[in-house]
Amino acid sequence: MENRWNDSDAKAAIKKYSDVAEDIALRVYTSRLIGADPSLVLHGGGNTSVKLRTFNKVNEEVDVLYVKGSGWDLDTLEPPGLPGVLLDHLQKLRNLDRLSDEEMVNEQRTHLLDASSPNPSVETLLHAFLPHKFIDHSHADACMVIANQPNAEKICREIYGDKIGVVSYFMPGFALAKASAEMYEKNPNVEGLMLINHGLFTFGNTAKESYDRHIHAVTLAENYIQKKTLKPLISLESPALKAGEETLMNALAPILRGLYKDRSEKDWVLHHRADVQAKAFASSRECETWSQVGTATPDHVIRTKQKPLLLNLQQWTDPDKLREEVSCKLNSYCESYHQYFEANKSAKGVDKTELDQLPRVLLVAGLGLVTIGKTVKETRISADIYQHTIDIIHKSFSVADYVPLDASDLFDIEYWSLEQAKLGKSKASALQGKVVYITGAASGIGLATAKLFADQGANLFLVDITADTLGEVAEGIRKKSKVGVVSQVLDVTDEAAVRQSFNKLVQTFGGIDMLISNAGNAVQGAVGEVGMNELRASFELNFFAHQVLASEASQRFLTQKTGGVLLFNASKAAFNPGKNFGPYALPKAAVVALTKQYALDYGADGIRANAINADRIRTSLFSEQVLKERAEARGLTPDDYFRNNLLQQEVYDTDVAQGFLNLALAEKTTGSIITIDGGNIAASPR
Ligand SMILES: [Zn+2]
Known part of the structure; x- marks a missing residue:
């Protein structure tokens, strides 16, 4: 096992944490060294401590145990993750015959230096009852191999001589702390303790000494194991x-x-x-x-x-x-x-x-x-x-x-x-555990929807036609909302690629719960004059792509037998076509029919299909040129064009995203088309 101590890094830590005592800075430094190695601790496992003399508010000298607080991981520990507890009081508790877990937590909490600190580790008393300045505890893989042997004590003697004491199993808490202190007192020369079925403690006068001993003890265990021949596994015949x-x-x-x-x-x-x-x-x-x-x-x-x-x-x-x-x-x-x-x-x-x-x-x-x-x-x-x-x-x-x-x-x-x-018992967010596939996700309505759904706990599969900002967008959402986000550059008119993308989705998250079929493109032209290739291309993107996505999603819903949600971005053009906008309006009208057809064919399977008719959202769908032309067609400036509705307010991509969320959560609604356009009587569904 590599010893990762490095003098210049240790000095840098002292500098970085110059507002706390040097020993705390070094405590954070070696805690992070332990936390950074997954073969030592994983996800909140392990804990560390340091004992310091300091002054309280009325300038009295007090001894304080700074020990890892629950909710903190060693690899990302910061000084506030080491709540300080009055050491004298903790040590007095050792005189009790028994102390329940609830009483122990209470004693620890009521003797904190800072009332806003997290709860000190469940192994706090073990740290308090041992006299050493620095104590390190891990569940190192190699030590767990040894600590789970039927004759663990004998093997420990063989590996460590009398340098490591062996403590039989107790649940963490008061009894284990007492047993560990007794084991140390029997042999004050030990540099650490092996807790049967549990893990390794080492201690020292300095952060470095305790850490060095820890790495050394794990290395000796590793060497012992390495000398044994790894049993070959016999393959199943399946x-x-x-x-x-x-x-x-x-x-x-x-x-x-x-x-x-x-x-x-x-x-x-x-x-x-x-x-x-x-x-x-x-x-x-x-x-x-x-x-x-x-x-x-x-x-x-x-x-x-x-x-x-x-x-x-x-x-x-x-x-x-x-x-x-x-x-x-x-x-x-x-x-x-x-x-x-x-x-x-x-x-x-x-x-x-x-x-x-x-x-x-x-x-x-x-x-x-x-x-x-x-x-x-x-x-x-x-x-x-x-x-x-x-x-x-x-x-x-x-x-x-x-x-x-x-x-x-x-x-x-x-x-x-x-x-x-x-x-943690925090209330689950509305879409926790859901997997949502969103097309056209790198900008505009798709992006606003992705962010909103992630805020509600949904995991996202985001696709867009170019890589421009897609990766960045996915990373941003992942960081902010702490959900699973995967992205893929995908042309939704490429049927084979779309179908394949659902395999990737299943490999990543296991399945799908919602499709937000959003990608589209505004194509203009007088209907009697538009070229057939242009019209067919618009149908490929603005209609057939929706169908391929919806059919794949539905088949996955049917295999899961979970029901599912299909949401389409149709357009007000479906009900209220604009002049010379036929190549866009025609496939969008077909998407409205598609929505109803899915609602009809799969209602009994719990699959809901709904659509949103949005209008005049400032997105990349409207290039400067198209925007100017559409506004001029109505005799308006671009800004007035966006506010030209009954509510006289501009409608944003976030409003449409909210509409998708509302439909996603409306469990008894299917075959519905809602408008998000600030009010346009001519376009209202009837
Ligand atoms: Zn432990």
């Missing part, structure tokens, strides 16, 4: 192994989304982690038993559940049979989860509400690691964790065995309020 990843994902993902929605009434997104090791593991005979034992470290359970769902598909060419096959597997997973819940609930005599039973991690023969969650972020976290878990499991069995926490201890962690708090 026809699915020859099917190809894209084929399997295309067949499986929409069905999974549908089955999950059926069972939860929520929307889910999938993620396939392209990873050779994960695929080999998922396609192996060993996977059947090895993957079903448990998580590498306890807090992974809230991200991966105790075990993944295994699938070795037999029926991927027939959607109905595949649905039945997967549904059957899912039922038995859920049934077994329910039994685990009931058994532990009654054995422990606790009053808990069962969490949803659905697996978050799937291992699919021939495909590999697939994760499913309510947000793209959730799916990435589970996949990151499980990728490392596969490696840990494989190495553990190669060393000897893998004996992680049993179901009873995992239940305590999974249903522990302090762990559940990490998932």
Whole structure:
């Protein structure tokens, strides 16, 4: 394991955080070094601390423990992510016989230096009861291989001699903190502690010493493991192994989304982690038993559940049979989860509400690691964790065995309020888990709609005809709204490319819930004189492209059996054509008919089709030249042209976006065409 300490970076950190004590700056620096290595900690795992003497408001000297706050990740830690707690008080708590988790949280919160700080880590007392200035804690992969061995203590002696103390498993909190302090006091020469089934602590007088010891301890574990021969995996004999990843994902993902929605009434997104090791593991005979034992470290359970769902598909060419096959597997997973819940609930005599039973991690023969969650972020976290878990499991069995926490201890962690708090209980946004395909997404109405839908939690598949700003736009939305956004340069009149783009969509998110078919182009010409090629080209873009997109989307909706939403950008020209605007108005009138036809043909399948007739929106559709001509045709200046409506107000692309959102959420509305044009009686539908 690489030691990433670098003197000049450490100095730079001191300079960067010059408004806090040097020790805090260095604490942030080495915390980030640990956080930056995914084989040490992942997504909120691990914690670090430093003890400092400082002055309180009335100028009294106080000792303070600065420890990682919950909600912060080590790789992005900043000084405010290290809440300060009065150390004397924390240490006094050690004299108590017992302290419940709620009492512990209360004592920590009421002794913060700053009332606005986040809650200190659940392992705060462990940091407080040890005397060292700097303490580092990780769930390093190599240490988890060792800490999950049946004879972990013996192996630790072999690797570390008496430099690392071994602490048997306790749930994080008061009891673990006490046991760890006792272990240290028995042998004050230790440089760290190995917590069975949990992870590694090291300590030191300086940030560098504690970090160096941490990396050294992990390196020794790695060296030990490396000397063992990695057990070869024996491949399953399954026809699915020859099917190809894209084929399997295309067949499986929409069905999974549908089955999950059926069972939860929520929307889910999938993620396939392209990873050779994960695929080999998922396609192996060993996977059947090895993957079903448990998580590498306890807090992974809230991200991966105790075990993944295994699938070795037999029926991927027939959607109905595949649905039945997967549904059957899912039922038995859920049934077994329910039994685990009931058994532990009654054995422990606790009053808990069962969490949803659905697996978050799937291992699919021939495909590999697939994760499913309510947000793209959730799916990435589970996949990151499980990728490392596969490696840990494989190495553990190669060393000897893998004996992680049993179901009873995992239940305590999974249903522990302090762990559940990490998932956050914020109210889901209206479109969370939805996947929305938007055409013409790089500018104007398409862009305004993309932003608005992302704000509501939707994941986006954005296409536009040129790459000009598309990538930038996608990146901007992804950063701001924290949703999944994928973009593709696509000419919507290229039928084959459009159909293929839906495969990419399924590979990325697992399926689709809404199509916003928006791309179009204004073509002018007197109807009796327009060239047939020009008219046909307008129909290709302004009508047939809508049809190809809608037909692909509908077929995916039908496979998912989730229903779906089709939204078209028609135009007021459909009802109220402008003079010499026939080549645009004719296909748009056909789009209105298309909307009604989809509403009619697929209403019973829960697919809703609606359209918006917008008028006079200042977008790239109107080149300067077209704008001038359209305004002149009505005897108006361009500005007056945009305000020439009943409300006498200009209509913006954001108004149209709001219209699309309203229609997307109007669950009982289909076959409807709404106008967003500031009021134009001649164009109002009748
Ligand atoms: Zn831990």
